[in-house]
Amino acid sequence: MLKKIKKYSEVIKETLDYNLKKNKKVVLMGLGVDDPKGIFGTTLNLHKKYKNRVFDLPTAENGFTGFALGLSINGMFPVITHQRVEFSLLAFEQFVNQIAKWNFMTGGKVSNPMIIRLIIGRGWGQGPQHSQSLEILFSHIPGVNVLTPSTPQSVRGLFNSSFKEKKPTIIFEHRWLHETYGNSPKLNYFTKIGKAKILKSGSDITLVGFSYSVINCLESAKILKKFNISAEVIDLQSLRPLDINTILKSAKKTKNIIIVDNGWSFYGISAEISAQVAEKLCNLKNLKIDRLGNKNTPMPSTKSLAKLCYVNPYDIVVSAEKMLNKKFKNLKKFKLKEYYADQPNKNFLGPF
Amino acid sequence: MISKKIQIKLLEEMLKIRLTEEMIAKKYYEQKMRCPIHLSIGQEATATGVCFGLKDSDKVFSAHRSHAHYIAKGGSIKSLLSELHGKISGCAKGLGGSMHLLDLNKGFSGAVPIVGSSIPIATGTAWANKLKKLNDLVIIFLGDGATEEGVFFESLDFASLKKLKILFVCENNFFSVYSPIDKRQSKKRNLCKIANSLGIKSTFIDGNDIENIYLKTKQIKKYIKKNSEPFFLLLNTFRYIEHCGPNNDDHLKYRNINTIKFWEKKCPIVNYQKKLIKRKILDHKKLTKLKKKIFNTLIKSFKYAEEQNFPTKKILNEFIDA
Numbered sequence: 001m002l003k004k005i006k007k008y009s010e011v012i013k014e015t016l017d018y019n020l021k022k023n024k025k026v027v028l029m030g031l032g033v034d035d036p037k038g039i040f041g042t043t044l045n046l047h048k049k050y051k052n053r054v055f056d057l058p059t060a061e062n063g064f065t066g067f068a069l070g071l072s073i074n075g076m077f078p079v080i081t082h083q084r085v086e087f088s089l090l091a092f093e094q095f096v097n098q099i100a101k102w103n104f105m106t107g108g109k110v111s112n113p114m115i116i117r118l119i120i121g122r123g124w125g126q127g128p129q130h131s132q133s134l135e136i137l138f139s140h141i142p143g144v145n146v147l148t149p150s151t152p153q154s155v156r157g158l159f160n161s162s163f164k165e166k167k168p169t170i171i172f173e174h175r176w177l178h179e180t181y182g183n184s185p186k187l188n189y190f191t192k193i194g195k196a197k198i199l200k201s202g203s204d205i206t207l208v209g210f211s212y213s214v215i216n217c218l219e220s221a222k223i224l225k226k227f228n229i230s231a232e233v234i235d236l237q238s239l240r241p242l243d244i245n246t247i248l249k250s251a252k253k254t255k256n257i258i259i260v261d262n263g264w265s266f267y268g269i270s271a272e273i274s275a276q277v278a279e280k281l282c283n284l285k286n287l288k289i290d291r292l293g294n295k296n297t298p299m300p301s302t303k304s305l306a307k308l309c310y311v312n313p314y315d316i317v318v319s320a321e322k323m324l325n326k327k328f329k330n331l332k333k334f335k336l337k338e339y340y341a342d343q344p345n346k347n348f349l350g351p352f
Numbered sequence: 353m354i355s356k357k358i359q360i361k362l363l364e365e366m367l368k369i370r371l372t373e374e375m376i377a378k379k380y381y382e383q384k385m386r387c388p389i390h391l392s393i394g395q396e397a398t399a400t401g402v403c404f405g406l407k408d409s410d411k412v413f414s415a416h417r418s419h420a421h422y423i424a425k426g427g428s429i430k431s432l433l434s435e436l437h438g439k440i441s442g443c444a445k446g447l448g449g450s451m452h453l454l455d456l457n458k459g460f461s462g463a464v465p466i467v468g469s470s471i472p473i474a475t476g477t478a479w480a481n482k483l484k485k486l487n488d489l490v491i492i493f494l495g496d497g498a499t500e501e502g503v504f505f506e507s508l509d510f511a512s513l514k515k516l517k518i519l520f521v522c523e524n525n526f527f528s529v530y531s532p533i534d535k536r537q538s539k540k541r542n543l544c545k546i547a548n549s550l551g552i553k554s555t556f557i558d559g560n561d562i563e564n565i566y567l568k569t570k571q572i573k574k575y576i577k578k579n580s581e582p583f584f585l586l587l588n589t590f591r592y593i594e595h596c597g598p599n600n601d602d603h604l605k606y607r608n609i610n611t612i613k614f615w616e617k618k619c620p621i622v623n624y625q626k627k628l629i630k631r632k633i634l635d636h637k638k639l640t641k642l643k644k645k646i647f648n649t650l651i652k653s654f655k656y657a658e659e660q661n662f663p664t665k666k667i668l669n670e671f672i673d674a
């Protein structure tokens with residue numbers, strides 16, 4: 001079968017369209033879902049096709065998250081979109097106390113399926129309040145799925161699976177992933193929630209990433225190959241539930257594992273994974289674990305400092321070099337181009 | 353009556369904002385200012401009229417669209433432009449960008465890009481003034497979108513309860529990004545009455561009528577201080593270019609062409625210039641001279657910002673706490 005190459009944002013739109021069509025209970029909502037930009041193209045013009053099921057909303061995040069829960073416990077399937085993760089924080093109470101607990105509080109009698117889409121900003125001076133990923137805050141709470149698709153394929157599969165769930169699901173979309181291309185599976189393709197995916201198999205070292213950090217892992221695997229190091233790259237896909245077994249299996253094989261966070265590693269996703277690997281493989285001889293994350297400060301706006309804060313493929317290779325006790329010749333030449341921290345590519349000129 | 357001197361000054365202040373914003377827009381494509389920008393072109397009268405005559409100890413807060421408020425409160429243009437360029441000489445040393453302006457010497461206390469979030473912070477500042485027995489004013493600028501957030505109501509409520517000396521200024525430009533107000537708020541909603549029902553006096557003024565804003569807010573400020581009471585001011589106005597970025601985006605057709613034309617005719621600056629010329633307070637020669645003066649300072653300020661250094665790692669390391 002011929003494979004189709006599509007843009008990540010386009011695949012989201014198609015998948016939302018597909019589910020709106022298939023399931024009349026699906027309702028799309030969020031600031032700007034019906035505007036001329038359509039959430040970076042991911043909801044563009046869907047309001048014209050589904051007149052009474054796509055809603056722009058007032059700037060009232062706390063309130064409308066509760067409204068969505070109200071829809072959900074009454075049999076509808078709301079999809080909320082926030083153009084930045086940070087805007088959803090206004091509704092953190094609704095999320096932590098209500099959405100994540102409703103099913104439990106009702107003794108399992110009432111389920112509240114819904115999707116909350118959170119978009120992570122990066123680059124072009126987004127600064128301290130428009131570039132946080134914060135996956136860990138959401139993944140900490142029992143009662144929800146937290147997904148981090150990194151490819152057009154997994155974004156298709158994970159969205160489709162989320163629409164089948166009885167549980168609420170948070171889907172993190174990295175703004176820079178919207179602009180990426182990849183194989184796009186057919187409309188009714190599903191990805192199992194709670195399964196990691198080995199994107200590239202290897203034998204010397206395991207690199208674990210999720211969301212945009214997967215792109216960095218893949219890039220560093222390419223560099224490592226030039227130094228004859230075979231890296232295995234695991235895309236977590238799902239942070240909660242977490243597929244620890246796939247990670248353990250790989251770590252047992254390579255005995256060297258680097259976990260790359262999308263945000264801060266301090267108390268981060270990488271902290272949880274490192275702890276579990278250490279606990280479960282403590283008898284494995286010569287096991288080495290490292291984890292990388294953004295610099296432990298808020299994200300500065302100026303690109304001169306932002307570039308120092310983000311983990312980049314070069315940092316991963318340096319960590320691997322140390323872990324494997326190697327000395328890579330001329331590694332410096334893989335240091336990144338100037339625009340890396342600030343733009344996903346030269347055409348990305350903001351403003352956001 | 354407003355003195356001739358003040359009339360010229362009001363115009364000059366508005367021009368300063370307009371020319372600064374226009375030059376930012378013009379130079380944005382050079383990619384030296386690498387941060388999202390929300391320009392205030394068209395909304396100069398609200399900022400100028402409200403901030404005119406404030407003392408440095410009076411404090412102003414704003415949100416994402418804050419350039420005009422910052423400039424009107426006397427904020428340094430060099431620091432503003434440096435901040436947009438991500439330079440160490442920026443008002444937040446390049447850490448904040450356009451969405452986090454401040455000038456503490458001038459009483460511009462802060463601006464944040466999470467809609468509504470600076471309203472309670474300003475209210476808290478007015479509370480601090482009260483606890484510290486200071487007689488200074490606090491002014492918070494907020495958009496029509498921000499009045500949809502819960503904290504807006506909570507802040508009004510608390511300011512009324514504690515009798516805080518704060519002026520809430522809502523600049524209604526009828527849009528939140530691309531979203532028109534009638535898609536977000538009931539047609540029956542009445543902001544001034546909402547404030548009244550919480551025990552706060554309110555006024556509505558045409559937000560492009562600089563003299564009226566200046567005169568009325570002068571009285572309002574007196575009222576707030578005399579009675580130790582908050583006040584709510586609603587100003588209708590219009591932004592001329594896109595929500596975020598340097599371009600005109602009217603081709604997207606989210607705003608009715610008649611509405612755009614209506615507001616273009618109401619340009620606060622063009623109309624005030626005409627008025628002053630008619631009153632013989634100004635002539636074309638003087639106006640050109642005035643613009644030239646502002647323009648030249650701007651050129652120098654841009655040059656300054658471009659020549660400054662980027663911050664180094666050292667400043668970042670000061671903030672590491674883990």
Ligand SMILES: Cc1ncc(C[n+]2csc(CCOP(=O)(O)OP(=O)(O)O)c2C)c(N)n1
Pocket residue numbers: 031059061087090416417465466467468494495496497498499525527528529595
């Ligand atoms: C809590 C939150 N929700 C959404 C946004 C996205 N956003 C940025 S500016 C803006 C428009 C707000 O409109 P308004 O308050 O009227 O100000 P204006 O842009 O018209 O000056 C929105 C929705 C945000 N920054 N914060």
